[in-house]
Amino acid sequence: MWKPDRQSRKPVYEQITDHLEQRIAYGEFPPGSLLPSERKLAEQLGVNRSTVILAFSELRALGIIESRSGSGTRVSQHKWGATPRHTPNWKRYAEGGSFLPNVPFLRRIREALQQNPSLIDFASGELSGDLSPLNEIAALMREHHYASYLGYVDPQGYMPLRQALVAYLDKYRGIQTTESSILITSGSQQSLFLITQCLLSPGDAVAIEDPSYAYSLPMFQSAGLRLFRLPVDHDGMCPDDLHALYKKHRIKMIFTNPNFQNPTGMVLHEERRAKLLEAARELGLPIVEDDPYSLTDYNGLTRPSLKSVDSTGSIIYIGSLSKIAASGLRIGWMVAPNAIVERLADARQQMDFGLSVIPQQVAAQFLSSEHFEPHLDRLRMQLLYKRDLLIEALQKELPDAVQYEIPQGGIHMWCKLIPEIHDAKLLEEAIKHGVVFVPGSVYGSDSGFVRFTFARAKTEDIGPGIARFAKALRTLTP
Amino acid sequence: MWKPDRQSRKPVYEQITDHLEQRIAYGEFPPGSLLPSERKLAEQLGVNRSTVILAFSELRALGIIESRSGSGTRVSQHKWGATPRHTPNWKRYAEGGSFLPNVPFLRRIREALQQNPSLIDFASGELSGDLSPLNEIAALMREHHYASYLGYVDPQGYMPLRQALVAYLDKYRGIQTTESSILITSGSQQSLFLITQCLLSPGDAVAIEDPSYAYSLPMFQSAGLRLFRLPVDHDGMCPDDLHALYKKHRIKMIFTNPNFQNPTGMVLHEERRAKLLEAARELGLPIVEDDPYSLTDYNGLTRPSLKSVDSTGSIIYIGSLSKIAASGLRIGWMVAPNAIVERLADARQQMDFGLSVIPQQVAAQFLSSEHFEPHLDRLRMQLLYKRDLLIEALQKELPDAVQYEIPQGGIHMWCKLIPEIHDAKLLEEAIKHGVVFVPGSVYGSDSGFVRFTFARAKTEDIGPGIARFAKALRTLTP
Ligand SMILES: Cc1ncc(COP(=O)(O)O)c(C=O)c1O
Ligand SMILES: Cc1ncc(COP(=O)(O)O)c(C=O)c1O
Numbered sequence: 026m027w028k029p030d031r032q033s034r035k036p037v038y039e040q041i042t043d044h045l046e047q048r049i050a051y052g053e054f055p056p057g058s059l060l061p062s063e064r065k066l067a068e069q070l071g072v073n074r075s076t077v078i079l080a081f082s083e084l085r086a087l088g089i090i091e092s093r094s095g096s097g098t099r100v101s102q103h104k105w106g107a108t109p110r111h112t113p114n115w116k117r118y119a120e121g122g123s124f125l126p127n128v129p130f131l132r133r134i135r136e137a138l139q140q141n142p143s144l145i146d147f148a149s150g151e152l153s154g155d156l157s158p159l160n161e162i163a164a165l166m167r168e169h170h171y172a173s174y175l176g177y178v179d180p181q182g183y184m185p186l187r188q189a190l191v192a193y194l195d196k197y198r199g200i201q202t203t204e205s206s207i208l209i210t211s212g213s214q215q216s217l218f219l220i221t222q223c224l225l226s227p228g229d230a231v232a233i234e235d236p237s238y239a240y241s242l243p244m245f246q247s248a249g250l251r252l253f254r255l256p257v258d259h260d261g262m263c264p265d266d267l268h269a270l271y272k273k274h275r276i277k278m279i280f281t282n283p284n285f286q287n288p289t290g291m292v293l294h295e296e297r298r299a300k301l302l303e304a305a306r307e308l309g310l311p312i313v314e315d316d317p318y319s320l321t322d323y324n325g326l327t328r329p330s331l332k333s334v335d336s337t338g339s340i341i342y343i344g345s346l347s348k349i350a351a352s353g354l355r356i357g358w359m360v361a362p363n364a365i366v367e368r369l370a371d372a373r374q375q376m377d378f379g380l381s382v383i384p385q386q387v388a389a390q391f392l393s394s395e396h397f398e399p400h401l402d403r404l405r406m407q408l409l410y411k412r413d414l415l416i417e418a419l420q421k422e423l424p425d426a427v428q429y430e431i432p433q434g435g436i437h438m439w440c441k442l443i444p445e446i447h448d449a450k451l452l453e454e455a456i457k458h459g460v461v462f463v464p465g466s467v468y469g470s471d472s473g474f475v476r477f478t479f480a481r482a483k484t485e486d487i488g489p490g491i492a493r494f495a496k497a498l499r500t501l502t503p
Numbered sequence: 504m505w506k507p508d509r510q511s512r513k514p515v516y517e518q519i520t521d522h523l524e525q526r527i528a529y530g531e532f533p534p535g536s537l538l539p540s541e542r543k544l545a546e547q548l549g550v551n552r553s554t555v556i557l558a559f560s561e562l563r564a565l566g567i568i569e570s571r572s573g574s575g576t577r578v579s580q581h582k583w584g585a586t587p588r589h590t591p592n593w594k595r596y597a598e599g600g601s602f603l604p605n606v607p608f609l610r611r612i613r614e615a616l617q618q619n620p621s622l623i624d625f626a627s628g629e630l631s632g633d634l635s636p637l638n639e640i641a642a643l644m645r646e647h648h649y650a651s652y653l654g655y656v657d658p659q660g661y662m663p664l665r666q667a668l669v670a671y672l673d674k675y676r677g678i679q680t681t682e683s684s685i686l687i688t689s690g691s692q693q694s695l696f697l698i699t700q701c702l703l704s705p706g707d708a709v710a711i712e713d714p715s716y717a718y719s720l721p722m723f724q725s726a727g728l729r730l731f732r733l734p735v736d737h738d739g740m741c742p743d744d745l746h747a748l749y750k751k752h753r754i755k756m757i758f759t760n761p762n763f764q765n766p767t768g769m770v771l772h773e774e775r776r777a778k779l780l781e782a783a784r785e786l787g788l789p790i791v792e793d794d795p796y797s798l799t800d801y802n803g804l805t806r807p808s809l810k811s812v813d814s815t816g817s818i819i820y821i822g823s824l825s826k827i828a829a830s831g832l833r834i835g836w837m838v839a840p841n842a843i844v845e846r847l848a849d850a851r852q853q854m855d856f857g858l859s860v861i862p863q864q865v866a867a868q869f870l871s872s873e874h875f876e877p878h879l880d881r882l883r884m885q886l887l888y889k890r891d892l893l894i895e896a897l898q899k900e901l902p903d904a905v906q907y908e909i910p911q912g913g914i915h916m917w918c919k920l921i922p923e924i925h926d927a928k929l930l931e932e933a934i935k936h937g938v939v940f941v942p943g944s945v946y947g948s949d950s951g952f953v954r955f956t957f958a959r960a961k962t963e964d965i966g967p968g969i970a971r972f973a974k975a976l977r978t979l980t981p
Contacts, residue, residue, distance in 0.1 A: 026662075026682070026683070027681065047679075047681075048681055048683075048684075050679075051679050051680050051681060051684065052680075052684075052813075052816035052818075052840060053680065053681060053683065053684045053840060053841050054840065054841060055815075055816035055840050056815075056816070058840060058841070058842060059842075111784055111785065111786070111787035111815065112787065112815050112816050112817060113783075113787050113788060113789040113816075113817055114787065115789075115816075115840045115842050115843055116842055118702045118703075118789065118843065119702070119842040119843050119845075119846040120846075121701075121702055121703060121704050122700060122701040122702050122703060122704055122850075123700075123704060123705070124700055124701045124850045124853070126846070126849050126850070127849050127852060127853065132849070135658070139657075149654075149655065151654055151655055152654075154652060154653070154654065157653050157654075159651060159652075159653060162653070163648055163651070166644055167645055170641055173637060173641070174632060174637075174831065175632070175635050175637060175640070175828075175829035175830070175831035175832060176627075176629055176630075176632065176635075176829070176830055176831050177627065177629055177830045177831060178831060179617075180613070184504075201525075201528075201529050202529050202530075202531065203505070203525075203526055203529060203531060204504070205504070205526075205531065206526075206529065206530075206531045210855075211689075211854075211855035211856065211857075211858075211859075212855065212856050214853075214854070214855055214856040215854060215855040215856075218853065218854045218855065222600060222601075222602055223599075223600040223602045224596045224597070224599055224600050225596075225599060225600060226599050226600055226601060227601070242853060243853060244853045244854070247853070305591075306589055307589065308589070309589035309590065309591050309592065310591060311591040311593075311596065335530075337533075337534075337589065337590050338530035338533035338534065338590045338591075338593075339590060339591055340530075350653075351653035351654070352653070352654055352655045352856075353652065353653035353654050353655060353656060353859060353860040353861075354653060354859055354861070355855070355856065355857070355858060355859040356859075362530060362531060362532065362533050362536060362593045363531050363532060363536070364536060364537075364593050364594055364597040365593055365596065365597055367597075368597040368598075368604070371604050371605050371610070372600075372602045372604070374605060375602070375605065375692075375696065375720060375721060375722045375725070376689075376692070376693065376696045376722070376854070377688075377689035377690065377692055377693040377696065377833070377855070378689065378690050378692045378693075378830070378833065379689075379833070380689075380833060380859070381689075381831060381832055381833040381834075381858070381859060381861070381862040382831040383831075383832070383859075383861050383862050383865065384859040384861050384862065387861065
């Protein structure tokens with residue numbers, strides 16, 4: 026990102042004028058397009074708003090931009106050459122298509138984090154760098170000759186990684202399968218995308234948890250799916266309504282995250298598992314088991330997968346390295362009947378031609394290496410430690426303002442706020458105070474809930490982060 | 504892939520029986536699902552068909568599978584437990600969704616290559632391993648500490664790679680831009696997917712070249728686009744019909760691959776470039792410039808990009824490392840106005856959460872390294888050498904049977920067959936003779952054309968490959 030050079034003898038506003046003129050000339054902002062607001066540009070460039078106002082007035086004087094009150098500042102239409110020329114109406118294209126934009130809260134959080142990297146981050150659902158096996162992976166990359174093959178990979182994914190996953194799934198998730206039933210995807214995210222795009226049709230009804238990670242994903246709505254809710258409490262999702270939902274809406278699929286659910290952190294109770302499987306069997310309904318968190322269990326490797334106890338083949342199982350190793354590897358997997366795996370592998374070829382072979386090689390090596398188990402042991406201890414730091418801070422800073430169940434695994438904590446506060450106001454105030462979280466409504470719940478992810482922030486930032494949050498909250502409660 | 508163990512004392516048919524029983528028990532083939540045919544399984548496992556027939560009869564005797572003449576062999580419905588249980592109708596799910604399957608010819612070619620890796624491959628549009636900079640990349644991976652950050656990456660892509668591309672685009676493609684106008688994608692393929700899915704709507708009309716790589720991509724049809732053709736000859740695409748097409752069908756976008764086009768290998772003539780840009784300007788139409796081959800120019804770095812001479816900002820430019828370095832890196836890029844890049848980056852987050860950071864780091868280093876230029880020089884010489892080997896072989900083996908224009912860059916050669924031969928028959932006969940190519944109809948042309956890719960086969964296989972093709976052709980011409 027370009028920033029003005031404060032050592033330069035050229036005044037900052039002139040640097041900004043030249044920089045913007047250049048970007049406009051490059052076609053980044055075509056004739057007629059909207060420029061970022063003065064406020065936003067000032068934030069991005071780290072200057073006063075008055076400096077940007079000055080730069081804009083220079084550009085206006087040059088005839089390069091035009092401002093009309095109320096409708097912002099635009100690049101002039103007739104700047105480029107003598108004859109009027111027609112630039113495509115890019116705005117209309119950007120607003121076209123059936124794919125919905127991301128949830129505004131999530132875009133706001135991303136933007137805030139980009140603008141101010143010193144925000145304490147309870148929003149990003151990932152591990153901090155020190156929880157990822159960075160040294161182990163670096164060592165593997167030095168030892169192995171990864172670049173010995175760099176052609177297009179098998180549509181289902183790199184065979185040695187699928188082989189490593191056969192062993193992994195057997196050992197850690199009680200799942201017996203073969204390489205031909207596995208599809209490697211860009212994290213669980215791409216597995217979910219392929220399922221919603223390629224196995225379901227617009228108008229289809231599906232059951233999802235409430236609250237659920239799925240609500241944060243416009244992909245469900247972009248695919249035209251009708252969403253029906255199964256409430257989640259401290260025993261996980263309640264499957265009682267399934268028959269009624271099926272009767273009324275002919276639901277086509279059930280999505281669940283049974284272990285250390287995002288966002289609640291809760292585990293699906295054994296009786297409910299049996300009920301869920303029984304209902305799926307009776308109704309002939311597939312279940313998508315999204316299982317990225319199981320191996321973070323603070324008490325050891327105890328929670329079975331649904332798939333390991335399913336005897337009817339009703340389950341599409343999804344896993345990922347994102348929450349147990351590193352999200353930046355972008356390695357996930359799906360286990361499903363052959364017909365499904367082949368169909369989705371074929372569709373994925375159209376979308377991106379498959380994943381790079383390098384992270385697949387790294388993942389295969391890492392899963393089979395002697396580093397994997399010690400890493401998991403360490404990860405679980407560190408997550409438990411961070412969870413406890415968060416609870417301690419909440420007890421100290423917000424003793425009467427939040428309620429929560431204590432999760433036994435995973436990376437999220439779900440809190441109910443006692444004072445009634447508007448989601449958007451609280452988020453903006455928190456950003457001002459130097460901390461971000463995700464408002465519960467992003468996951469489909471009523472307002473008044475907050476998801477704190479405790480894996481991403483540094484250990485020493487968890488206490489101060491909650492102190493900032495508490496301050497923001499107090500500002501809004503009289 | 505499992506294969507029977509021929510050293511084992513257990514008979515091969517029993518090994519196959521046990522293996523299939525296990526895969527069925529794992530849920531890979533759920534109750535009611537279709538098994539591969541006897542012929543296909545025999546091919547896959549490398550055994551006689553009679554061996555598979557024996558294994559199937561064992562499984563039938565065990566009640567695990569059922570065969571009905573004409574409808575193949577299926578897994579029994581009531582095998583698993585005493586009470587009848589309902590497995591989801593996976594076949595219906597696999598056939599649902601709006602995403603179309605890949606072109607049958609391409610699936611047939613992939614299958615043939617999987618079953619018989621010794622086929623000589625004139626079909627895969629990629630470089631052979633020895634043309635990729637494998638040693639250079641391996642050296643970079645040893646030198647640099649790539650795993651120092653492994654979190655989720657900025658939605659537009661890893662910043663140092665975008666910075667390296669700003670310099671690359673300026674130096675090699677005459678394009679001035681900034682990091683904020685660049686989106687890193689999983690090859691050009693994902694750029695095309697994002698454009699067709701997110702900027703256009705079902706029913707929209709677009710102009711594409713004829714023949715064109717786009718015809719091989721069901722993504723255009725999956726997005727519900729109406730395709731209109733601009734014929735390609737030895738001067739590239741002819742833009743004369745654009746006004747008429749616009750008037751009649753309100754086309755919304757133009758897709759072109761101006762340099763060393765896939766499949767024809769031809770270059771868009773300078774006069775036609777001017778006409779194309781002029782028409783786009785008059786009609787306010789965006790052009791998607793798909794430009795993966797320019798740097799393979801056998802005569803040096805001479806062909807300008809359309810974008811470098813466009814003054815209206817009508818162009819979305821797409822590039823890739825696939826054809827100039829390695830397809831398995833899965834690194835491509837798009838240069839577009841801000842509004843477009845932000846929209847597509849946001850949508851891509853929903854689909855796969857972005858690319859792994861590791862290949863992006865490798866690509867950034869490679870593009871900026873001293874290895875890049877010498878690699879390009881070597882690549883161009885080797886491609887020219889392979890092209891000449893192909894021409895030599897065609898002259899020797901098929902002097903009166905093929906016509907072609909000689910490409911001056913790229914990796915494909917487009918041949919018209921003189922004898923009239925059915926596409927599918929020729930492909931099957933070629934596979935039998937140990938060689939694969941892509942039938943021209945895949946790219947939208949009438950039958951009677953063949954695309955030979957000469958970059959993928961080993962140097963020493965090019966002559967023998969064409970000899971095999973010639974033999975197959977002769978078998979079919981009396
Ligand atoms: C339940 C669940 N599924 C899927 C994902 C997607 O993660 P990834 O694509 O990195 O595996 C997440 C990430 O937050 C998640 O919590
Ligand atoms: C013209 C053209 N565009 C795009 C692609 C896709 O390649 P990749 O996604 O590997 O960059 C190809 C590959 O054959 C091509 O020929």
